[in-house]
Amino acid sequence: MLNVSHLTKKYHRFVANDNLSFLVNDGETAVIAGPNGAGKSTAIKCIAGLLRFDGEIEICGHNNKSIEAKKILGYVPEIPAPFELLTVWEHMEFISRAYKLENWEERAKELMTRFELTDKRDKLGKELSKGMQQKISICCAMLIDPKVVLFDEPLVGLDPHAIKELKAMLNEMKAKGTTIIISTHMLESVEDIWDRVFIMMNGKIEAERTRKFVEESGENLEELFFNITEKNKSGADEK
């Protein structure tokens, strides 16, 4: 479970996240949607414990910067950052050692097979394409079997097979009770996997919907998204 309370992140005078509060339950997939510059990635980085912020963030009841929280948190950054001088397999080994995992080899092999990295096992990080690097990032995050996992624009740069595999994996994790948070500006790319959506604009959550609510009310999510984002834009233009 992820609990974010009054999250505010400022860069000098610029407010990137303005008093965000939301809850994502176990086994739920939440999407943080919004146009470029809405504050999605900043929120994700705050949750991952990479940025300073005001407010509170709890990962399964633990402060997000605590060691307990880090043990159960997976994070797939927007820009993949593999170690240039480690092979693909050594990335898996490094994560297993850093997170003190046991019996990780089979899971690592399975992840590499699913993401078609098996034949790249002995390739160095610097020799891989951006897409392959993104796959390593995903495998590293998945290897720890996280209780909460954060994806920052995860589908950018992935090939169709990897996208299919990632979505299947997300569904499996959801079934296991993992809390999944995905940041994206392309709602259609996650339309078949989300349970809860937060639409962000100018650092604020302008709308929150559950799949159940949308299905029962017949509300068009895309229309809602554009109503919020375009209205704010035209409002800003008028000013």
Add this chain to the structure above:
Amino acid sequence: MNSILYLLRKTVKNEIIDTIRHPLKFLLYAFVAVSMLYGAVKGYTAGDDLGNSEVFSDPRLLSGAYLAVLFFISIPIMLKGLSSGTSFFSLSDVNNLFVAPISPKRILIYGVGRQLASMLVLVVTFAAYGGMIIKMFRVTASQALVLILGIALMLIMVQLVTLLIFCLASTHPIRAKIMKYIIYAMAFFALGTVIIYSFVCGISVENIFAAISLPILEYIPFIGWMHGLVFGIMQYDVPRIIIFGILTFLAGISGIIVLKITKLDFYEDVLSQAESYQEFREAVREGKFSDKVMMGNKEIKLRKRGIKKGSGASSIFYKHILEGSRRSRFMFFNINTFVLLFVAFVIGFGIKQAKSDIEPTIIYLAAMIILVYVQFFFSASGDWVKELTKPYIYLIPDGAVKKLVMAAATGIIKPFTDGIITFGLLAFVAGGHPVDIIVAALTYGSFGTLYIAANVLAQRLVGIDSTGGIFITFYMSMIVLTLLPGVVIGLVVLSNLSGSYGYIATTLLGGPLFIWNMIVSAGIFIACRNLLNNTE
């Protein structure tokens, strides 16, 4: 040509405006310029008063050191040129100029011209050291200027030779291999000649000085010729000026002619280099020294596979060991170690030659102080700095201090091994008390830890994302602040005990410094553990 001139004019103008608009950048530039000018003026105008210490007065030492400097700056650039061309052009040149309807010859002239301009900056930087050269080697101001101009000219020649090598060899693997062997042969010929001569004639300061200034070394293409030309001018040796001047001139001209005849289409050749150079510039600007940026497309053979050891934070250290073994076969013994050894031996031989009955502790003291200064330039791109640019270190579930120490561990160990090797080998030249040698090595090593600690402190104060100029200013201030108390304590101990224990002066100054450096560094590591709480 109009478009190129316009580009140059606008670039210079906008650079000046940009500097004026950023007061901190302007102040930093002004500060650096004034201090360099002050150093240069002081050195050049000091006259004989400063030259009284005849430490390095033997011209053969200057001759050998100068040849070594020419080799150090030329060979790596030429070897790199075999695989990736030259850095005459930036990526914006490639994207905008190369596709424009401008003659490739004119673009090449522009590239060489711009390189000349950047060399001018380098000449100014070297000029600041002119005063030091005058002082140390007892040369005149005009001779120091000739030495500096020689280095600048060498750099231009090397760029030209590199472009030529690349154009001739890029699509012919056999030619590339032959050229590689020729470059290696040049280096080994110089090194071999000095070593063989020294051994044959017997190892002594006199024979080593004779070896490093052998006239035959001046016949090594480009590097030796430049050395001959520079020293010919310095010594008003007209035949040498004519011979090596003509050889250098012909080399430059024939390079341009061969370039023109063989291949005018150099665009493809410089493209990959321009891309990696752009990546490198951006990384340096952002303070991110990734291996991809630093090593380019160098092929790495996977001799050892797997991290094998480590758990939690210590897995970072063992990962660094594995990465280090892939960067170079001997992780803790690399080109930096050779540079340190070279500097230490120049100091050792220089002082011994000037005064053979000098106390060995003075040699260690001088070497320690100078090498600590040299080490500062090696400490910028340690493993731990690279680690901060990736998310893993922040996410690993382990204690912050432990993670910080483990990430910095290879950077802490390396100066200690360098210190042991350098001072251990220097002991063969200088002799002296074993305690002095050990303390000199430990003190040198402790500065590696202090530099990292000062870096940590600066990152904590100004933030990891701060711009290069601001960060470097803070970093250097932190070094001075953290170092000062240790120096004061060391000097107090030295002045109080030198009467009875003058024969181990290095220990008297270095001992307290070593202890202080380690204590203050540990304190900084603990105090700044929150550095890993966020990436900012």
